[in-house]
Amino acid sequence: MRPFSSPFAHLLASAGIAAILVTVFASSASAASIGTVVQAVDASGQTVTAGIDELPDDSAPVFVTVKVPAGLSPTQATTLIEPVVAASDGVAGSVRVIVKGQVRQVVDPTAPATVSVPLSAADVADGQVAIGFEYVAAGAGSDSVCVAPDSAVVSVGDVSLGFEGQPELPTSLADFFSPALDAISVTIPDGPSDALRQAGLAAVGSLAHAYPSPVALSLSTASDAADAVDVEPARGRVVAFAVSGDTVTTALSTDAAGVPTLTVSGPEADLAAAGAALGSDYLALADTAETSGLTQSGTTTVGLTQTLQDLGAGAQIALARYGQADAVVNVSQSSFGGPIGDATVHLVGTHSDIPDSVVATMNVYWNDYLIGSAVLGHTPAFDVTLPVAASRLTASNALKVTLSAAPATGECLPESRSIPIELFVDNAGSSVAATRGQSLDTGFQRFPQVLGTTLPVAFGTGMTDASSVAAAGDVVASLQRNSRVQLDLTVLPAGEFVSSDRSGLIVGATSDDSDALKAPLRLDAFRSIDSKAVVFGVGATLPYAALEAFETEGRNVLLLGGWAPDGSDPAATDQLQRQAANYSLSNAGAWFGLNGDVVVAQPGGDVPVQLSSNAIVPQAAVTSDYNGYALWTVVVAAILILAAVVGELTRRRRRAKLKRYVDAQLAADRDSGVAR
Known part of the structure; x- marks a missing residue:
C-alpha cells in the first residue's frame, strides 16, 4: 500500500481533523508470536468493572458495560447489591438484573445479596456485555401512571466477569489497541532529550483522549519499572519509543512477560507526531503488523x-x-477551545399534543439551577433561547432537560388508558453558544480550557x-481526559x-x-494558617512537594515542584512530587476533583492535601515582591508630605x-486723612 496522497491529507486537515499519514507493509512476524495483556486488579480468567454507587x-x-477481549467468552457476572436507603414505608420493591432485554435475576434489595448471573458468548454484542440493574419500586406494577418511587436506594458493587477461551493476539497496528484494554504503559529511553519527552507526552495525551478512565496510563523511562503501570497478558499494552533510522x-512484538508491545522507531524529531x-x-x-x-x-x-450533537449527546x-x-x-468549557465568559442555550424540538386532561412542563437546568420553564400544550414545536x-x-457543566407530566385531576389511571406523553430535542439543531472570557477564579478549575488547544510543557x-x-x-x-479537544503537546526549556x-x-x-x-x-x-492541614514539621524541618495552579501576568501556569531543608538529598522530594502529580489523575474526581489552587504532598501522607494559597502564611519571598512597592509608597508619601x-x-x-501690604495701605490711608 502506498502513502495517502497529499490531497487526501489536505482534505482531512481542512475538515478540522488531525490527518494521519502511514505506509503499511506486510510483516514477516507470525501473529502467534504476539501475546496479550491483564491489569493487576483482574484475577486470572476474569475482569473487574466499577459498579453503581x-x-x-x-x-x-x-447499565454496566464490560468490554470483552477478542477470543474470550463470558461465563458469569458476579456483584454485590447492598441497601443504601431503605423504603420509608418498609415495603421494598425488587432489583432486576437484565441482559439483552431479559430479566436474568430478581433480588430482594432489603439485605446485602451476592448476585451471580450465568453468561455466554451469545450475550456479547459489539465486543461488550451490557448488564442492566433496575430497581422497581413496590406497586410499580399496578399499571398506574401515578405510582411514585419511594426514594429507596441500593448500591451495586464492582462487577466481576468470568471468561473462558484464549484471547486473540493483535496482528496489526489497527487492532493493537483493543477496546477491552485496561492498562497502557508508554516508555521512552533513559536520559531522554526534550524531543523524546515530547514524543512520550504526545502518546500519553493522544491515548488519554481516546481511552477514558478507568484505563490506566503511565509514561516512564525504560529502566523505571516503579512508575510504569502494571500490565499483564490479556488487557494491557506497552508502547516503546526508540531512536533509529x-x-x-512501527512493529509488534511481546516483552519478556508476554505483553504485546508496539515499538515506534525513528528520528527523534519525528517521534512526537507519531505518538x-x-x-x-x-x-x-x-491494517498490517508493521508500518512506516x-x-x-x-x-x-x-x-x-x-x-448538542457536537457535545456528544447523540442525534x-x-x-x-x-x-x-x-x-x-455535559458541556465542558474545553469544547469551545478556551475559557468562556457566559453562554446561551438554544433548544428546538417537538412534543406530543398535550390534552387538557394532562398537565406537562419542560424545565431546563444548568448545573441544577433552573434557567427556563414552559407549560406544554397544543403547540407541539418549541424553540427556546x-x-x-x-x-x-x-469548568464542566450539566445541561439537563426535564419532562414532567401528570393527570390534571390528580387521578391515577391505568397505563393502558393513558395518552403517551413524549418530548424530543433535536440535538443537531439545538446548541450552546458562548462568548470568550473568564468566568472562574484562578486555580485548577481554569484548566484545561485555559490552554485552548495547545499544552507547552x-x-x-x-x-x-x-x-x-x-x-x-x-x-x-489527567488534563487531556478532561479536554474535549486533543491538546497539541510541545516541550520547551524551563528558562x-x-x-x-x-x-x-x-x-x-x-x-x-517559583519566584x-x-x-x-x-x-x-x-x-x-490551619496547623491541622499539614503534618507537623512540613515546610520547616520536613520536605514537601506542591502542584499549583495560578495566574501570573496574564498567563495561567501549572507548577510542580518541591522543597527540602538544607543538607537534604537532592532527590528528597522526587517521590513527593510524583505523589502530587499522580493525585491529579488517580483521585476520585481526577482533574475535576482538584479544588483551590495548591495540592501539597508530605512525608507519611497517603493522600496529598488540598489547600488554598490564602491559607498559607505569606513567605519571605512573597513579601519581598512587595518591598519595591512599599519603598515607592514611602518615597511618594515623603514627596507628598514635603510638597x-x-x-x-x-x-x-x-x-x-x-x-504687610494691607497694613501699609491702611497706614497710608490714615496718613492721607490726617493731611487733609
Whole structure:
C-alpha cells in the first residue's frame, strides 16, 4: 500500500481533523508470536468493572458495560447489591438484573445479596456485555401512571466477569489497541532529550483522549519499572519509543512477560507526531503488523457555538413517561477551545399534543439551577433561547432537560388508558453558544480550557529525569481526559517557558522558578494558617512537594515542584512530587476533583492535601515582591508630605506679605486723612 496522497491529507486537515499519514507493509512476524495483556486488579480468567454507587427505585435501568477481549467468552457476572436507603414505608420493591432485554435475576434489595448471573458468548454484542440493574419500586406494577418511587436506594458493587477461551493476539497496528484494554504503559529511553519527552507526552495525551478512565496510563523511562503501570497478558499494552533510522516505523512484538508491545522507531524529531497519532480513529487504516511513516498533523477546529450533537449527546434527546424524565448533556468549557465568559442555550424540538386532561412542563437546568420553564400544550414545536450567567459556569457543566407530566385531576389511571406523553430535542439543531472570557477564579478549575488547544510543557532541574517524565505523564493524562479537544503537546526549556507569556505546565520546578513565576506557594519554607492541614514539621524541618495552579501576568501556569531543608538529598522530594502529580489523575474526581489552587504532598501522607494559597502564611519571598512597592509608597508619601510642607510655608509667606501690604495701605490711608 502506498502513502495517502497529499490531497487526501489536505482534505482531512481542512475538515478540522488531525490527518494521519502511514505506509503499511506486510510483516514477516507470525501473529502467534504476539501475546496479550491483564491489569493487576483482574484475577486470572476474569475482569473487574466499577459498579453503581447509587441505584434509586425509579424503574430506570442503569447499565454496566464490560468490554470483552477478542477470543474470550463470558461465563458469569458476579456483584454485590447492598441497601443504601431503605423504603420509608418498609415495603421494598425488587432489583432486576437484565441482559439483552431479559430479566436474568430478581433480588430482594432489603439485605446485602451476592448476585451471580450465568453468561455466554451469545450475550456479547459489539465486543461488550451490557448488564442492566433496575430497581422497581413496590406497586410499580399496578399499571398506574401515578405510582411514585419511594426514594429507596441500593448500591451495586464492582462487577466481576468470568471468561473462558484464549484471547486473540493483535496482528496489526489497527487492532493493537483493543477496546477491552485496561492498562497502557508508554516508555521512552533513559536520559531522554526534550524531543523524546515530547514524543512520550504526545502518546500519553493522544491515548488519554481516546481511552477514558478507568484505563490506566503511565509514561516512564525504560529502566523505571516503579512508575510504569502494571500490565499483564490479556488487557494491557506497552508502547516503546526508540531512536533509529531516518523514517518512523512501527512493529509488534511481546516483552519478556508476554505483553504485546508496539515499538515506534525513528528520528527523534519525528517521534512526537507519531505518538500523537496513536489514539486516532484513523489508526484503523494501518491494517498490517508493521508500518512506516506514521504521523499526525493539524488540530481540531473549535468554534464558540457547539450543537448538542457536537457535545456528544447523540442525534436527539427523547423523553417519555408520566411523572418525571430527564436527560443530561455535559458541556465542558474545553469544547469551545478556551475559557468562556457566559453562554446561551438554544433548544428546538417537538412534543406530543398535550390534552387538557394532562398537565406537562419542560424545565431546563444548568448545573441544577433552573434557567427556563414552559407549560406544554397544543403547540407541539418549541424553540427556546435561555441565557446562562457567568456566575453559573463551571469548568464542566450539566445541561439537563426535564419532562414532567401528570393527570390534571390528580387521578391515577391505568397505563393502558393513558395518552403517551413524549418530548424530543433535536440535538443537531439545538446548541450552546458562548462568548470568550473568564468566568472562574484562578486555580485548577481554569484548566484545561485555559490552554485552548495547545499544552507547552517544561522540565526544570528540581527532579530526576525518570521522576519528572512520569510526573508530567500523569498531569498530561489527567488534563487531556478532561479536554474535549486533543491538546497539541510541545516541550520547551524551563528558562524559555518561565520568561515567556505562554500558559502551560512546568514540572521539577526549582525555588528560583517559583519566584520568577510568582507562584502563590514559593518552593521554600512555609507555614499553614490551619496547623491541622499539614503534618507537623512540613515546610520547616520536613520536605514537601506542591502542584499549583495560578495566574501570573496574564498567563495561567501549572507548577510542580518541591522543597527540602538544607543538607537534604537532592532527590528528597522526587517521590513527593510524583505523589502530587499522580493525585491529579488517580483521585476520585481526577482533574475535576482538584479544588483551590495548591495540592501539597508530605512525608507519611497517603493522600496529598488540598489547600488554598490564602491559607498559607505569606513567605519571605512573597513579601519581598512587595518591598519595591512599599519603598515607592514611602518615597511618594515623603514627596507628598514635603510638597504639603512647602505649600504651607509658601502660603504662610504669601499671607504674611499680603498682611504687610494691607497694613501699609491702611497706614497710608490714615496718613492721607490726617493731611487733609
